[in-house]
Amino acid sequence: IRLTDYDVILSRSDVGVSRPIGANYTNALTIEMIGLEVQRGYAAVDATVSGVTYRVVNTHLEVELGKESRVAQTQELVNTLQNETLPIILLGDFNTRAPDGTAYQILLSAGYVDVWQMDSEGTGNTCCQDDDIRNEVSALRKRIDQIFVRNMELPASVMTYTVGDKPSDRLPSGLWPSDHAGVVAHFAYPSPEL
Numbered sequence: 001i002r003l004t005d006y007d008v009i010l011s012r013s014d015v016g017v018s019r020p021i022g023a024n025y026t027n028a029l030t031i032e033m034i035g036l037e038v039q040r041g042y043a044a045v046d047a048t049v050s051g052v053t054y055r056v057v058n059t060h061l062e063v064e065l066g067k068e069s070r071v072a073q074t075q076e077l078v079n080t081l082q083n084e085t086l087p088i089i090l091l092g093d094f095n096t097r098a099p100d101g102t103a104y105q106i107l108l109s110a111g112y113v114d115v116w117q118m119d120s121e122g123t124g125n126t127c128c129q130d131d132d133i134r135n136e137v138s139a140l141r142k143r144i145d146q147i148f149v150r151n152m153e154l155p156a157s158v159m160t161y162t163v164g165d166k167p168s169d170r171l172p173s174g175l176w177p178s179d180h181a182g183v184v185a186h187f188a189y190p191s192p193e194l
Contacts, residue, residue: 025040029066059092074103112148157188
């Protein structure tokens with residue numbers, strides 16, 4: 001049995017990127033019965049947008065079965081980024097419920113800010129459609145996919161929303177686009193005066 005899990009960051013051609021890294025966490029979930037070690041990790045780049053450079057980090061932490069591993073992975077990530085002076089945008093599938101999950105609380109305690117602004121229904125749930133993604137009615141019941149920032153002042157205008165979670169988003173085949181909803185955040189900064 002083998003499991004392959006990748007973290008990627010896609011960038012547009014007008015965004016300068018540098019200092020790319022990808023790493024696995026030292027703490028991995030081991031399922032001894034089948035001899036499987038589940039490697040989770042993160043990817044990071046410096047991304048320059050409108051003259052400002054951000055450290056963008058994408059991760060996928062361990063699932064519910066591996067709560068102890070997830071907590072250890074979160075602490076490892078916090079420690080890895082603790083001396084970063086660039087503004088940090090940290091995003092991914094954290095597999096920890098907002099607002100009361102242990103890993104979520106570790107991130108808040110380390111100075112990260114969850115940028116989620118409640119949508120008109122006040123939900124933002126991102127997980128989880130049925131495994132076969134054929135369920136007729138959305139089964140999203142918890143918010144475990146998040147976007148955090150640190151080392152930056154948030155602008156007055158932040159707009160967040162989910163995608164892939166409305167009946168109109170379903171594919172012609174009837175499948176949902178994914179078992180999770182995507183999370184989008186727009187930060188509106190005023191243009192610098194010339």
